[in-house]
Each structure stands twice: as structure tokens, then as C-alpha cells.
Amino acid sequence: MTRQSDAVKWFTEARFGMFVHWGLYSIPAGVWRDEVVGGNMYSEWIQMKANAPHGVPAEEYRALAREFDPVRFDAEAWIREARRAGMKYFLITAKHHDGFALWPSKVSWFNVADATPFGRDILGELRRACRAHGVTLGFYYSHWQDWEHPGGARPKGPDDAPAFRQPSDEAFERYWEEKCLPQVRELMEAYEPAFFWFDNWRKDELLTPDRLDRLIGLIRATDARCLINSRIGTTWNHPDGDAAVDYRSMGDNSFPKERIAEPWETSGTMNRSWGYHRLDHGWKPTGQLLRHLVDNASRGGNYQLNVGPTADGHIPIPSIRRLREIGVWMDVNGEAIYGTEAGSVPEPEWGRVTEKRGPDGSRTLYLHVYDWQPGRPLELTGLPGRALSCDVLETGEAVEIQQDGETVAIALPDTCPDDRIAVLRLDVGS
Ligand code: JFZ
Numbered sequence: 001m002t003r004q005s006d007a008v009k010w011f012t013e014a015r016f017g018m019f020v021h022w023g024l025y026s027i028p029a030g031v032w033r034d035e036v037v038g039g040n041m042y043s044e045w046i047q048m049k050a051n052a053p054h055g056v057p058a059e060e061y062r063a064l065a066r067e068f069d070p071v072r073f074d075a076e077a078w079i080r081e082a083r084r085a086g087m088k089y090f091l092i093t094a095k096h097h098d099g100f101a102l103w104p105s106k107v108s109w110f111n112v113a114d115a116t117p118f119g120r121d122i123l124g125e126l127r128r129a130c131r132a133h134g135v136t137l138g139f140y141y142s143h144w145q146d147w148e149h150p151g152g153a154r155p156k157g158p159d160d161a162p163a164f165r166q167p168s169d170e171a172f173e174r175y176w177e178e179k180c181l182p183q184v185r186e187l188m189e190a191y192e193p194a195f196f197w198f199d200n201w202r203k204d205e206l207l208t209p210d211r212l213d214r215l216i217g218l219i220r221a222t223d224a225r226c227l228i229n230s231r232i233g234t235t236w237n238h239p240d241g242d243a244a245v246d247y248r249s250m251g252d253n254s255f256p257k258e259r260i261a262e263p264w265e266t267s268g269t270m271n272r273s274w275g276y277h278r279l280d281h282g283w284k285p286t287g288q289l290l291r292h293l294v295d296n297a298s299r300g301g302n303y304q305l306n307v308g309p310t311a312d313g314h315i316p317i318p319s320i321r322r323l324r325e326i327g328v329w330m331d332v333n334g335e336a337i338y339g340t341e342a343g344s345v346p347e348p349e350w351g352r353v354t355e356k357r358g359p360d361g362s363r364t365l366y367l368h369v370y371d372w373q374p375g376r377p378l379e380l381t382g383l384p385g386r387a388l389s390c391d392v393l394e395t396g397e398a399v400e401i402q403q404d405g406e407t408v409a410i411a412l413p414d415t416c417p418d419d420r421i422a423v424l425r426l427d428v429g430s
Contacts, residue, residue, distance in 0.1 A: 099148025
């Protein structure tokens, strides 16, 4: 179980955030020379995926920094899009596996201020925009994989390829003390993030309990309310498991089928790649993205939906389209997502249930109907009290209900307000 604290309340009430993957990898955007990064199409992995089995030579990859000049970057515009989509928080890859920092880090030359013609403090501009729009700011930080520092961990790969050679424990300790901890301290002190999203996904003896304790201790000592996720590696690499962290991160695009009591989230992509990939046209329909949001909320979790901006700093049109379509749905139905808990009734086949509890033991159940069939009454079992009234959230149209014991039958109106997910509001007395 994760740490129990009131610091995580804003997170669980927010339910929905924007994840941004943006950096040097956004320049090649999935194509190195004429080679397309295929497989899972993670364009942010191009340094290790292209020029197989050796990867892109480090100097060639670092030369991208001299091309990084995102003249269309507008932090205000990004944060306005997040707000418009109904997203309450925002996280960005402050430093991804390639080791490149999106802020003027004094710890490593490999950063936007010292290594690129752009030179601006990207995180500082986002910090100001988030404050201006009431969006909570957090950072993804690749604390384990760092392909720039000689002591950073490398992905598994061919033994004879230097790019995949794992550092010694001593080299990793130097990385930990010279780069990882000082950069996390810089981020905390300069931008006061409300949370971190660290990225480890398997057991690795380099992530010793002592190193994890030092990193967690640094964050707790600087801001005890700053949230830490389980993919810092405690799940696999600490004897106490996730007791010292604040929320669980599921695997990429991994959506649990069961309700989970502790705070948790799934991060997911709109297409396949996290970073912008110029050939990744596998865009998921907005209805599918909405189901991910509702599925997770109905099981007590958050959804962090990713955007991969282009190298010049704009958000691709297919992403904008989905964000704005989701935003309209959230304008109408946000009440059924924000501040809700997992439904306490058995999950119905026709959809999902989120709920809010009143101070007097009353409850409001939000019925997210995935399969609206006029004329076929919806049945909900396991009702925790007396069904008082039911209406269509979008229109306020009253809906007939009949209760028999713990089961209520709901007569669906002929007109379905939203054929992706339509929401009914059911008030239940104590
Ligand atoms: C990691 C990164 O490697 C990737 O580039 C992206 O940032 C993503 C959000 O996180 O990718 C993962 C992490 C975990 C698993 C798979 C890919 N996993 O748990 O199988």
C-alpha cells in the first residue's frame, strides 16, 4: 500500500491530467536518416532504437541540441488546451532517458539553456502558465535510465553494443550523486512541483533501497507534500514496497479491470508513441479515450493522457481535436468525474459507476452508460439505500425509476444525449 496522507487529495479529486513528452527526440520524430522507428513506435527511444543493434552514436544524437529551436512553443497555449480539455494537472518530461534537461540546469551542460539556440527556460514558462490557469504542475524525471551520463542505466540490449552496456554500481552511484539527486533538488527548488513521475519498470540492482531512500528523503525534506509515484522503483526494488510513495503508476496504457483502493493512475497515449512520431497515425477515437477516463475513475484511478508536441513546439491537430472533444464532454459531465470515488455497487455490464458521498450518508451515483438502448430498462444492483430520483446529467430530464430491494430499474429516454458515453445522475438516500 502507498503512504496515507491528505497531500494526495488534490490528485485523487482531479482524476484527469495532461502528460507531455517533448525533447530532442521530437526533432527526428521517429525517423533517423531514412530509418523508421517501428515496434512500439516510441519515438523518444530513437537513440537506442535506430541504427540497430548499436543505437545512434552519442555525439550524433547530442548534435540534435544544436537544432532545437521551438519558435512556436507557447506555454500559455499548451496549458489553456489542457484546461479546455478538463485536465486539472500537467506533467512534462523534465528529463527523459536521453539525459537532456528542459530547464537551465547547473548540474549538466546537456540542457536547453546551454546546449541549444533556443536557450529559454521551458519549465519556468510552464510553471508561470500553470499558476496563471490554476493547473497543478508536476515533472516526469528519468531517474534510472540516463543515456548521456556514463553512469546512467541503459536498456537491455546486445552484449557487444556499447550503447547498451550497463554501468558498474560505482559508476551508477556517481551518476546518482552527481546528476540525479542534484537535478531533482534543482527542480524542487526552482519550480516547486506538486508531484514527480519517476520511470522505472522492473527490478534492477542499481536501484538499491538506500538510493531510493536518499531520493525520497530529498523530496520529503524539501517539500513533504510533493507526491511520488511507485515507478520510482519501490515496487520492485525496496523491501518496504510502495509504503513510502504516494500513488501507484500502472504500466503504459495499462487499464486495470478491478477497483483499487489506493491512489493510482494510468498514463496513456493518443496514438502509439509518447514523443511526436511523424508516421504514427494510429490515433485512438475520442470515445475510446473517454472510456479510459471513465473506466479508471469508476475504479478509483486517474488518467494522464499524453500529448507529443512537434519539434517547433505546437500540439498536433489530431491531438487538439481529441482534447477539445473530450473538453466538451467534460464541460457537460465533469461533475461525474471530479471529486468522485469508485462506484460501490457491482459494476454493471452496460457501463460504469462513479459516486459522491453526502455528509448525511446520502450518495449520488453517476451512471456512465456505454450501451444506451431505448426501451430496455437499465438495472443496477447492490443499491446502498433508497433511490430518490434520477435524471440525465446533460439535459436534466427526469428519468423513471423502480426499486425492488437493492435493485433499481431505470427507464431510459428514447433520446441518447451522447452515443459515446451518456451519464445519468441517481440520488440515493441513506
Ligand atoms: C517508459 C518510457 O520508456 C517511455 O519512453 C515513456 O516515457 C513511458 C511513459 O514510460 O516506458 C515504459 C514504461 C513501463 C513499461 C513499458 C514501457 N512497462 O511497465 O512495461
